[in-house]
Amino acid sequence: MKRDTKIIHAGVEPDPSTGAIMTPIFQTSTYVQTGPNEHKGYDYSRAGNPTRTALENAFASLENAKHGLAFSSGVAATDAVIRLLKPGDEVIAASDMYGGTYRLFSKLWADFGIKFIYIDTTQVENISAAITGQTKMIWVETPTNPLMNITDIEAAAVIAKNAGALLVVDNTFASPYLQNPLDLGADIVMHSATKYLGGHSDVIMGSLMMNDDELREKLFFIQKVVVQCRGP
Numbered sequence: 001m002k003r004d005t006k007i008i009h010a011g012v013e014p015d016p017s018t019g020a021i022m023t024p025i026f027q028t029s030t031y032v033q034t035g036p037n038e039h040k041g042y043d044y045s046r047a048g049n050p051t052r053t054a055l056e057n058a059f060a061s062l063e064n065a066k067h068g069l070a071f072s073s074g075v076a077a078t079d080a081v082i083r084l085l086k087p088g089d090e091v092i093a094a095s096d097m098y099g100g101t102y103r104l105f106s107k108l109w110a111d112f113g114i115k116f117i118y119i120d121t122t123q124v125e126n127i128s129a130a131i132t133g134q135t136k137m138i139w140v141e142t143p144t145n146p147l148m149n150i151t152d153i154e155a156a157a158v159i160a161k162n163a164g165a166l167l168v169v170d171n172t173f174a175s176p177y178l179q180n181p182l183d184l185g186a187d188i189v190m191h192s193a194t195k196y197l198g199g200h201s202d203v204i205m206g207s208l209m210m211n212d213d214e215l216r217e218k219l220f221f222i223q224k225v226v227v228q229c230r231g232p
């Protein structure tokens with residue numbers, strides 16, 4: 001599928017139980033099990049729901065990603081990513097990123113022993129200079145909200161790889177229409193899908209996209225266990 005077709009059709013398959021062309025809204029919390037853990041792929045809607053699967057596949061497709069995950073907001077998606085870390089880990093982050101991301105990092109997660117180092121990521125040499133043995137993640141927002149500062153994703157990806165750190169890109173403001181960070185070497189793309197992906201100012205929603213299977217499993221676990229997912 002080319003981009004314009006993907007934007008309309010990605011993720012949507014005819015419903016296997018009825019043949020409905022458009023994915024129905026599955027308004028159910030729980031799914032029947034014929035025996036312990038014997039089901040058709042869904043057991044409880046916090047863990048998964050066919051409507052959400054269609055959305056997550058659409059998210060993945062838009063970013064040329066293998067996997068997509070949906071969250072109840074962009075901040076919930078961000079929160080899930082930070083839960084990959086442990087006390088003592090360091091995150092290099094852009095100094096002028098979205099205020100809610102800064103608030104989550106500095107006013108909440110910093111109290112749990114994760115260290116955030118805020119720098120001007122538009123100069124990638126600043127990222128290199130901030131790397132330490134504890135750097136586990138580089139968080140880039142490009143363009144930034146609201147100053148529209150740009151960071152070179154490809155260069156940041158090389159630095160992250162050499163440091164053994166994950167590169168996460170908040171791609172909310174460019175949208176997948178203009179920029180696909182995974183294709184440029186990023187490990188995780190995050191969106192406030194409330195913005196261009198939602199498109200109509202009628203929903204709060206977040207997404208994560210990634211190619212790595214292990215990363216997807218870890219983030220899916222976090223989504224299922226603790227962070228609010230996007231329900232039916």
Ligand SMILES: Cc1ncc(COP(=O)(O)O)c(C=O)c1O
Pocket residue numbers: 073074075076098100101141144145170172173191192193194204205206
């Ligand atoms: C760049 C950026 N990232 C993250 C967020 C947070 O997303 P949400 O409001 O969907 O939680 C926003 C919201 O304005 C944003 O502009």
